[in-house]
Amino acid sequence: MAENNQNAATGNTPVKPKPAAPGAAKPAAPGAAKPAAPAAAKPAAPVAAKAQPSTSTGGGVYKPPVDRPDPNPYKDSRLSPLGSWFQERFYVMMPVIDYLKKKEVPQHRLSFWYYFGGLTLFFFIIQIVTGLLLLQYYKPTAAEAFASFVFIQQEVPFGWLIRQVHAWSANLMVMMAFIHMFSTFFMKSYRKPRELMWVSGFVLLVLSLGFGFTGYLLPWNELAFFATQVGTEVPKVAPGGAFLVGILRGGEEVGPETLTRMFSLHVVLLPGLLMLVLSAHLLLVQVLGTSAPIGYKESGMIKGYEKFFPTFLAKDAIGWIIGFGLLVYLAVVFPWEIGVKAEALTAAPVGIKPEWYFWAQFQLLKDLTFEGGELVAIALLTVGAIVWILVPFIDRQASSEQKSPLFTIFGLLVLAFLLINTYRVYAEYGW
Ligand code: HEM
Ligand code: HEM
Known part of the structure; x- marks a missing residue:
């Protein structure tokens, strides 16, 4: 760690080569690897030096890039001592807060x-x-x-x-x-x-x-x-x-x-x-x-x-x-x-009924008394719920910022169904 900090301070100096790993030490002088291109040597050298420790150290040991910038760009913001204590630890949240x-x-x-x-x-x-x-x-x-x-x-x-x-x-x-x-x-x-x-x-x-x-x-x-x-x-x-x-x-x-x-x-x-x-x-x-x-x-x-x-x-x-x-x-x-x-x-x-928020569906089940009526009621409610949930994808007009009165009417019908049926259960059973 100290080694990396030191390297960071000195810019592009690569990790101290280990004498025991001559194979690794050699590419530690990448500038020397391209002696024939002096013009390119200057800008190329830091890049090569940066990449070298992380990729070419011997024995498969990973060495991170040496001159990493301080990742906390908010270090100097003016905060209370408690604020900066948290900020130092959770600085990744700062863009979200901003x-x-x-x-x-x-x-x-x-x-x-x-x-x-x-x-x-x-x-x-x-x-x-x-x-x-x-x-x-x-x-x-x-x-x-x-x-x-x-x-x-x-x-x-x-x-x-x-x-x-x-x-x-x-x-x-x-x-x-x-x-x-x-x-x-x-x-x-x-x-x-x-x-x-x-x-x-x-x-x-x-x-x-x-x-x-x-x-x-x-x-x-x-x-x-x-x-x-x-x-x-x-x-x-x-x-x-x-x-x-x-x-x-x-x-x-x-x-x-x-x-x-x-x-x-x-x-x-x-x-x-x-x-x-x-x-x-x-x-x-x-x-x-x-x-x-x-x-x-x-x-x-x-x-x-x-x-x-x-x-x-x-x-x-x-x-x-x-x-x-x-x-x-x-x-x-x-x-x-x-x-x-x-x-x-x-x-x-007598008078068993569900909670008020199920009354509308309860009333529909009671209304469809014919043979198979319950199944029809369940099918209607299921299809209704599926259409309701898909409204944003069906109402193309609204999505292109145009008024969509048909959907307003649909919403009013759904609301009327819920309110009228709820009231009917109330009228029959009381609260
Ligand atoms: C994490 C959240 C919740 C916990 C730990 C919890 C726990 C409990 C417990 C222990 C009871 C039984 C005691 C009693 O009947 O008075 C109860 C009853 C009940 N809870 Fe919850 N509940 C939670 C959230 C909710 C929510 C979000 C709703 C409704 C939207 C709800 C609706 C009810 C109802 C209607 C009763 C029966 C109340 C009564 O007649 O006394 N609960 N809950
Ligand atoms: C536990 C139930 C729910 C909670 C806690 C909740 C919470 C919220 C909050 C806090 C907002 C932002 C403030 C506002 O516009 O009112 C919001 C917006 C929104 N909610 Fe909910 N919501 C719930 C259920 C629903 C339901 C049932 C729907 C519709 C099916 C819905 C659809 C929306 C939509 C479309 C917005 C965006 C409003 C806008 O920006 O114009 N929410 N919700």
Whole structure:
């Protein structure tokens, strides 16, 4: 090492030749190898000398180039002592930080809708924190789950609050994800080059619904038990569906094995997957920046730009504080019920329905009562989801910055289907 530093200081002097390796020592005088070309010797010498140690040392021993420049180009930037301590070690991150400092967000009359991605993220963070706290007391077995759940609600200091916040934040997270999805849809934010933001976002929504579905069973109360029984029955009519249901249930019926499966999905697989996809989603947000609706730039509807760090983020934080206030208010004023412990042999209570975010699909299944109707409903929902996820690739007009009213109408129809069917379930069953 000292040898290399010394060489670096002296410029192009090659590594000290080892007397024991005459074969290696000889080419150490490459200038001498070309005595007949004095004109070329001057510029050629350093190159030859640089390359020599790394390629021609004997015995296969690698010697790095001797005059490497100091790789930290930020050494002299003016920072606090702590800042420069980190900077010296993580200098490779500096271009990224410089890039992020330049990131800007356009301001226009629809800017409000760009806060919903951040709000969804906020409620997900709340879910991680409260979920980890619940895990300290929750016991994922059919014998103990309900008792541990009651214990959290009644005995653990502030356990009730953590549980209520987890249950409410789950609902708010899904609600925000839906608002975020439809707002990005109507502003055509999915258009080129943001196609993968849309696709990764849709995967995030599906994973969030998966969280809701698996979490619902964890308290192991009667309502959740029978709702899971009904919910996991549905895919059976589709080809290969019975196999999938077997994996989800861990057997023929919903039972103790189902709880184990739902638990591991809820606290291991889904968080891992969601964080992976979320990293890609947020990376794209940073790399591609924030879009503006079609035609806004050209018609001068952009009022100006603001820095993402810290201005937009600070405004995001205001949204988070309001969201947190709402969350605590709901958790305290409208607590979710505990219910009664699930017993497999009791008769299913009347009015079993899934969580509200599955109501639209539930209603469609109920509507198609003819022979094979369930299969038709599943096929319709699957085709609908595939078209929805492929919208950025189908909507060519938006990608060439032209308005695409047909897709706006399509989005309105999807929204109407979700809202009307959700309302119909509400009207029939209540909350
Ligand atoms: C890493 C993140 C998470 C962990 C460690 C976690 C952990 C838990 C645990 C231990 C329970 C059982 C205790 C209880 O029932 O109150 C639970 C319940 C639940 N979780 Fe999560 N969770 C996480 C994220 C999420 C997310 C992202 C959602 C939804 C979007 C969600 C939705 C639910 C629901 C709906 C329940 C049932 C709530 C109830 O009725 O009390 N969880 N979670
Ligand atoms: C867990 C769920 C999700 C999280 C945490 C999340 C987070 C974010 C964040 C923080 C942004 C930047 C700020 C903003 O524009 O709101 C963003 C942008 C975006 N998201 Fe999501 N998102 C989620 C789900 C979705 C879904 C379901 C979709 C659509 C199917 C989607 C599509 C997009 C698009 C297209 C953008 C770019 C917006 C633009 O620049 O115009 N995201 N997301």
